[in-house]
Amino acid sequence: MLSTQSRPVIEATLPIIAERISSITPKFYQRMFAARPELLDGMFSRSNQKNGTQQQALAGSIAVFATYLVNNPETTPETMLSRIAHKHTSLGVVEEQYGIVYEHLFAAIAEDLGDALTPEIAEAWTEVYWLMAQALIKIEKGLYARQANATIYSNWKLVERTATGADSVSFSFEPADDTAATIAKPGQFVSMRMPMADGIRQVRQFTLSNDVESTTRRTVTVKLDVDGEFTPVLHNSLKVGDVVELSNPYGDLVIDTEGAPLVIATAGIGCTPSAAALQTLAAAGSTREITVLHADQEFASWPLREQMLESLGQLPNAKIRTWFERGELPEGLDAKAGYMDLTDSLTADSQVYLCGPLPFMHAVRSQALAAGIPAEHIHYEVFGPDVWLAA
Ligand SMILES: Cc1cc2nc3c(=O)[nH]c(=O)nc-3n(C[C@H](O)[C@H](O)[C@H](O)COP(=O)(O)OP(=O)(O)OC[C@H]3O[C@@H](n4cnc5c(N)ncnc54)[C@H](O)[C@@H]3O)c2cc1C
Ligand code: HEM
Incomplete structure (x- = not known):
């Protein structure tokens, strides 16, 4: 719940933060990756950094969350938080990392706003950050606890690849280690992690397209993006017998068997x-x-x-x-x-x-x-x- 002291401060500074947030988030990522380059190996997508979509998504989520808190101080925007939490858990984000994000995000805010960032404003936005972080951490812990194993990734071997449509391929995998597999729900996705040509690992999400409830087979159907980094490697280099890392299944856009039309x-x-x-x-x-x-x-x-x-x-x-x-x-x-x-x-x-x-x-x-x-x-x-x- 947003405190009564912070609420008017957030309300008064929302327009300036909303206006500046798109220049704050690139500074944040630059700072964080300079201090923690390991986050670019197997965690953050290099392409989403270069094309700017991750900066936009982060900026938007903070602005939406703060606006929501001002209007509904006692609740949180569940749909948005759920989407972020499912993405985070598919990538292995953990509680301790929220301190790293806080440190570099607030350094970027201080750099961007300069003297306009008074201690009172910093304190109010720190409260918003930790309300959002705590809400995400709580959902993420619940999502991790529901899995059949305590690992983020396990090894899966490619057993079949089938072309479908003009430029897509279905890839089917079977377990390549003895990690217990979680039963997925229709609409859920897995994160796939693979090393790229320079040895740096990249991760992308793919919806399970078939065999959804199987614990011995995972199938995803992937469209080739010729301007992309990951799908050309998948389409052009991955052979039957090769092993990739797959996360547990996540995603809250699940379609139920019965219900309204x-x-x-x-x-x-x-x-x-x-x-x-x-x-x-x-x-x-x-x-x-x-x-x-x-x-x-x-x-x-x-x-x-x-x-x-x-x-x-x-x-x-x-x-x-x-x-x-x-x-x-x-x-x-x-x-x-x-x-x-x-x-x-x-x-x-x-x-x-x-x-x-x-x-x-x-x-x-x-x-x-x-x-x-x-x-x-x-x-x-x-x-x-x-x-x-x-x-
Ligand atoms: C929940 C979820 C489910 C998904 N399910 C599926 C699925 O079932 N099937 C599927 O095919 N995909 C799915 N995707 C999309 C998939 O995760 C990838 O985003 C997609 O396949 C492209 O990956 P890529 O690595 O080839 O492209 P990326 O490397 O991620 O590039 C994407 C785009 O970014 C731009 N870009 C890249 N590098 C640069 C640069 N240096 N400068 C400027 N712009 C650049 C290009 O326009 C490129 O087309 C899903 C994504 C999510 C989040
Ligand atoms: C309150 C703090 C945080 C907020 C508001 C936040 C917000 C977001 C948002 C909005 C997305 C995009 C979700 C989507 O639509 O797909 C995202 C993705 C992501 N987040 Fe966070 N996040 C926070 C903390 C963290 C932490 C602590 C980490 C771990 C270092 C982290 C790592 C990631 C990664 C790796 C992605 C995927 C990025 C990509 O591949 O492009 N986040 N986050």
Whole structure:
């Protein structure tokens, strides 16, 4: 709970911090990585530092948290904290590291604000930082405690790789050590860690696309990003028999077997959580009313389409509608040319799940809101730092 002394100080300084936070966070990361270069080996993504998305996500989360506290001093923004905590635990963030972040973040704030940072302002923002840190630490401890093991990563051997869509590959792994594996839920992801050509380890998250509830097999489906660092190594160098490190499964965008009518709207590789959910729901004999909407460049570029169509065939109350930007439309499938239009697929009580590129999610979320779906019934997964929230 934000103290009565700090609340007016935070309220008065929020505009200046919100304005300066985008120049504070790059200074923070520069300071932290200079003092702790080991955090760039197997923890933080070098690409998200270079393209600026992690700085934006951190800045946005602090501004959102402080604004929320001023308006609701006795509660915390659960959805945002949960997303961050799931990401943190998939990377092995621990309580002791919050002191490191505090030290360098506040040094960056002091550097940026200069004399404008009075002791009173520093104290109030320190309180906000530790309220946020304590809330995250609590959720993270709970998430770690739910796992079948106490390790962050275990070794998994590649046993199969299958091309799907135009530029994606499904990679299936089996355990390469005797660490007990946690049963995942549909919609969850794992962090994968591998050394890059210069020997520095990088980590990326991938949604489990198949075999979700298996403890002896993990499958992810990965789109090649030719401008990226990790996926070219995965696509071009990883061979059957090679071993990678995978984290336990995390992620709070979980799709339940039963419940209100479900609308899953995806584009491109964003279909991985949908494919996982459909397979798990089909295996559980779900009778949930499900509408799957998928948009892609063309029919041939749609990854996991065979798996998704097979699962849909086993679900008594499921239907699919598709949109393709170019190419011939497939026969025997509800398919249209152009961009997705969600409107006709919604009912007042729909629970809507979105996954795909940000412009796509902006567009379909606006359609859902305009159709009267309450914002809290619209859930989304960003395949990178959540810069949507930051904006
Ligand atoms: C929860 C979650 C689930 C995910 N699930 C999936 C999934 O199921 N399937 C999947 O394919 N992906 C998934 N992703 C995305 C995945 O984690 C990677 O972000 C993605 O595959 C790209 O990785 P990469 O290393 O190849 O690209 P990165 O190296 O991360 O680069 C990403 C982009 O950053 C930019 N960039 C890189 N270097 C620089 C530079 N020096 N300067 C400026 N810009 C630069 C480029 O535009 C590049 O395209 C998921 C992400 C999250 C967070
Ligand atoms: C109160 C303190 C903290 C806040 C507010 C915070 C906030 C965030 C946010 C918003 C993200 C992006 C989440 C997403 O949308 O994917 C993130 C990711 C991350 N955080 Fe934190 N964090 C904090 C503390 C820490 C600590 C102590 C560490 C450990 C050193 C850490 C390491 C990371 C890493 C490695 C990522 C992923 C970055 C990437 O790969 O691009 N964070 N954090």
